[in-house]
Amino acid sequence: MLLGIDLGTGSVKALLLATDGTVIREASSTYPVLAPHPGWAESNPADWWNAVAIAVRTATVDDANQIQAIGLSGQMHGVVLSDAEGSALRPAILWADTRSGETLAAYHELDGQKQARLANPITAGMAGASLLWLRDREPQLYNTARWALQPKDWLRLQLTDTVATEPSDASGTLLYDLLADNWAFETIEALNLRSDWLPQIIPSSSIAGYLTAKASEHLGLPASLPVVAGAADTAAAALGNGLLEPGLVQLTIGSGAQIIALCSQPMVDSQGCTHLYRTALPKQWYALAAIQNAGLALEWVRGILGMSWQQVYAEAFAVPPGCEGLVFLPYLTGERTPHLDPNARGAWVGLGLHHSPSHLMRAALEGVAFALRQGLEALEATGASTTQLQLSGGGTQEIAWQQLLADILRVPLYTTAVTAASARGAAILAGMGTGIYTDTSTIHQLTPAPTLAATPGHFESALAEAWERYCALYPQLSRRSRG
Secondary structure (H helix, E strand, O other): OOOEEEEOOOOEEEEEEOOOEEEEEEEEEEEEOEOOOOOOOEHHHHHHHHHHHOOOOOHOOHHHHHEEEEEEEOOOOOOOEEEEOOOOOOOOOOOOOHHHHOOOOHHOOOHHHHHHHHHHOOOOOOOHHHHHHHHHHHHHHHHHHHHHEEEHHHHHHHHHHOOEEEHHHHHOOEEOOOOOEEEEHHHHOOOOOOOOOOOOOOOOOEEEEOOOOHHHHHHHHOOOOOEOOOEEEHHHHHHOOOOOOOOOEEEEEEOOOOEEEEOOOOOOOOOOEEEEEEEEOOOOOEEEEEEOOOHHHHHHHHHHOOOHHHHHHHHOOOOOOHHHHOEEEEOOOOOOOOOOOOOOOOOEEOOOOOHHHHHHHHHHHHHHHHHHHHHHHHHOOOOOOOOOEEEEEEHHHHHHHHHHHHHOOOEEEOOOOOOOOOHHHHHHHHHHHOOOOOOOHHHHHHHHOEEEEEEOOOOOOOHHHHHHHHHHHHHHHHHHHHH
């Protein structure tokens, strides 16, 4: 059996996978995302560590001694400053954090060649930008920290007492040369950032270390289990869903949303709207439209309206398409694709006395779907073909929501019987690293075949009008806030 651990933004998932691809058991445990100041998003790594123990013990109950290896996955872009032993020196800065917007001028001052080799838009929330903020605002911690780690790499340090990273996470830091496939040392020097605290890069499927006695006691697992390097959550989800060949496109909805298209060469977006990162497989990349506010925005709206998810689906979908003139902008934490604006903010526009909480909730669902459509159009502009989308993530299970997505995105949607794709991908990487899986054809056979979930229906005039209003609102409100 193989254990996959996915360290997400608000929860950790543990998945126990039989070597034939059968999921034996899944478990999760939550932790808070902290916002001590507007625009900040942090987590206490100690909360991660405690939650990992809960999820792993639940997922492996009665089977701990059957586990052959552990693989890891985790949220991208964050920063954990730690000492040499791996103790976190401050809360982790997460991908949704926009405080580093004030540091981006340093990136824009880089020469064109250095910017081009980063192959990604310059946005807040990336590790490089957050490290610039720490250098300027918390210099004592910046100077004394031994390691600056991605979240899953910090977790691996707790498990193995060894430090490393791998290409799929490193390529999402804005400190990585996508064309050279290594840390961008010249760019790091030009930014006047430290490079000595960046870990060695090893292949995603390589064994990075072995479970220590202390970690084994914490998790209830045998000591000395091999721990594979793992992958960033999006890359792991692609692997877990069986996306192994260039040309396939996947939509993942979690706290944020990602639309990815696999490619065999690093294709840089000349417009700078989409991202380019490494997959978990050698010499493979994916183009990414990154939508920052998806499940995060829907959960916020649901919470302030006091609705259960059962009420959301029962009441919101009773409201007619277009919400009788109400439009929602979901930019609660700024936005990445296509606006690249950390200062963008959310709004309901068009409110009238005839609108109810159900209208507000339906408008939020439509607004997130509209944001996904803008991301899809940006990805298509880079040359990606999107004749169909494969769905992933816990935020895509409801049938009515799937149909709304198909209606707005205008493409057929397919699903697989995979509920924790990133954790599954992490477990598959554990099998690759220990020689259980030796080639992609074997991995492909492990994954359930995708099935058609929804096809686009008639794009009703009310929905089309709402889409046009949505597209017009961000430029109008952005100009007004600047003027």
